[in-house]
Amino acid sequence: MMCEIPLTPEQKIFAAQNHDLVYKFLQKKNLPIDEFYDVVIFGYLNSIHRFFVNPELAKHSFSNIAWKGMQNSLYNYNRAKLRQKRSAEVCSIHAMLYPDDQSDDLHLEETLPVYDDMMQQLEVTLLMHDLAKRISKQQMEIVRLRSSGYNLQDIAARQNTSSKRIRNLLEDVRCVLAELCRE
Numbered sequence: 001m002m003c004e005i006p007l008t009p010e011q012k013i014f015a016a017q018n019h020d021l022v023y024k025f026l027q028k029k030n031l032p033i034d035e036f037y038d039v040v041i042f043g044y045l046n047s048i049h050r051f052f053v054n055p056e057l058a059k060h061s062f063s064n065i066a067w068k069g070m071q072n073s074l075y076n077y078n079r080a081k082l083r084q085k086r087s088a089e090v091c092s093i094h095a096m097l098y099p100d101d102q103s104d105d106l107h108l109e110e111t112l113p114v115y116d117d118m119m120q121q122l123e124v125t126l127l128m129h130d131l132a133k134r135i136s137k138q139q140m141e142i143v144r145l146r147s148s149g150y151n152l153q154d155i156a157a158r159q160n161t162s163s164k165r166i167r168n169l170l171e172d173v174r175c176v177l178a179e180l181c182r183e
Helices: 009-017 020-028 033-053 055-059 062-082 117-134 137-147 152-159 163-182
Strands: none
Touching (some): 009 033, 020 033, 033 055, 033 062, 117 137, 117 163, 137 152, 152 163
C-alpha cells in the first residue's frame, strides 16, 4: 500500500511546511482535532507521496490534492464506522427485559439459563432413551462402549466385527442423533 512507504527527507520537509492544511481542514469541517487528527493525517501524508511520485499532479495545487486525500480518509473512516458489524446494538444483561412494562421487574440476566449438572445429566439420559428407541441393540451397545472411552478397534474386537463396520454403524447413529436434536 502506498501509505506504508516512508516519506523521503524532501517529502518530510514539504509535509512540515504544509502541515497547517491539516488544521485548516479540521477547522473547516468542524471536527475536533483530538478525535480526527489521526484520521485525516494519513490522507494528508498519502497525498504528499502521490504529489511527488505522480508528475501529472504537479499541474494542480497541492492544497487541493491534500484536501481531497483528507476528505477520502474521512469518508473511509465514516463508512467503516457505519458498517453493520460495528453498529450493532449493545445491551447489558442487567437491563430490564421490558422497560416499558412497570408491572414486571424482570432483568435479562434472570432469563438466562444457569448451568445445572443434574439437569444436564437428565437431558443426556432422556436423549439416550430416545436414541435407544430408534437404533438397534448393537448400535446402542457401541454407543455405550464409545461413551465409556473405548476406541474403535477395542469396540470392533468386543463386537467381533471390523473397525469399518463400527465406523459405519456410528455414522448411522450420528444421523439419528442429529435428527433427534432438530426435533
